[in-house]
Amino acid sequence: GDSVTQMEGPVTLSEEAFLTINCTYTATGYPSLFWYVQYPGEGLQLLLKATKADDKGSNKGFEATYRKETTSFHLEKGSVQVSDSAVYFCALSDSWDDKIIFGKGTRLHILP
Amino acid sequence: EPEVTQTPSHQVTQMGQEVILRCVPISNHLYFYWYRQILGQKVEFLVSFYNNEISEKSEIFDDQFSVERPDGSNFTLKIRSTKLEDSAMYFCASRSGVTGELFFGEGSRLTVL
Numbered sequence: 001g002d003s004v005t006q007m008e009g010p011v012t013l014s015e016e017a018f019l020t021i022n023c024t025y026t027a028t029g030y031p032s033l034f035w036y037v038q039y040p041g042e043g044l045q046l047l048l049k050a051t052k053a054d055d056k057g058s059n060k061g062f063e064a065t066y067r068k069e070t071t072s073f074h075l076e077k078g079s080v081q082v083s084d085s086a087v088y089f090c091a092l093s094d095s096w097d098d099k100i101i102f103g104k105g106t107r108l109h110i111l112p
Numbered sequence: 113e114p115e116v117t118q119t120p121s122h123q124v125t126q127m128g129q130e131v132i133l134r135c136v137p138i139s140n141h142l143y144f145y146w147y148r149q150i151l152g153q154k155v156e157f158l159v160s161f162y163n164n165e166i167s168e169k170s171e172i173f174d175d176q177f178s179v180e181r182p183d184g185s186n187f188t189l190k191i192r193s194t195k196l197e198d199s200a201m202y203f204c205a206s207r208s209g210v211t212g213e214l215f216f217g218e219g220s221r222l223t224v225l
Binding site for chain 1: 116143145153154156160162203212213215216218
């Protein structure tokens, strides 16, 4: 079945550092890909998405590009802030109304 | 901004007891979901609900689980006889039929003793 694998955390960086969180997926078709973020004490929020190959999703300085050839959707940010500390989940969905399948999540700590 | 609300935020129960977790989805959404997250593990799909019936359920969603939309606003998850391994954070989500975006509640933490 479909699945998502993302890098283990926690990831600890200093403020203004460059961030990459790796994510790869396995799917039979052409899924939509997502990054969700969970801030402490809150629910899951959609951070960005991409629905087809080579699409780039972006939001709040974060970016991820849908790479079909490497089945990847790595999350990047050029300069992280303390407020970016959260758990980040890579996810996929086979169609817009289908369930979303999540990775295990990567906890990110940003030090001032 | 519209949001999905869940109650209770935390419930502690004894093994074998029934638990009902409540969710109020965003009002014009048509698709509803329950997910759970055991501490430190991935967010797992439990069930999806559309047009007043279950549209898909996972292997986790066995006969001990049920969902209802009793009054057109609430969406409930019932666990009939809780087990220790049911301890988790349970997330409700609803989906817009227009944009397809999924909105999650803040979760209900269930602790089974």
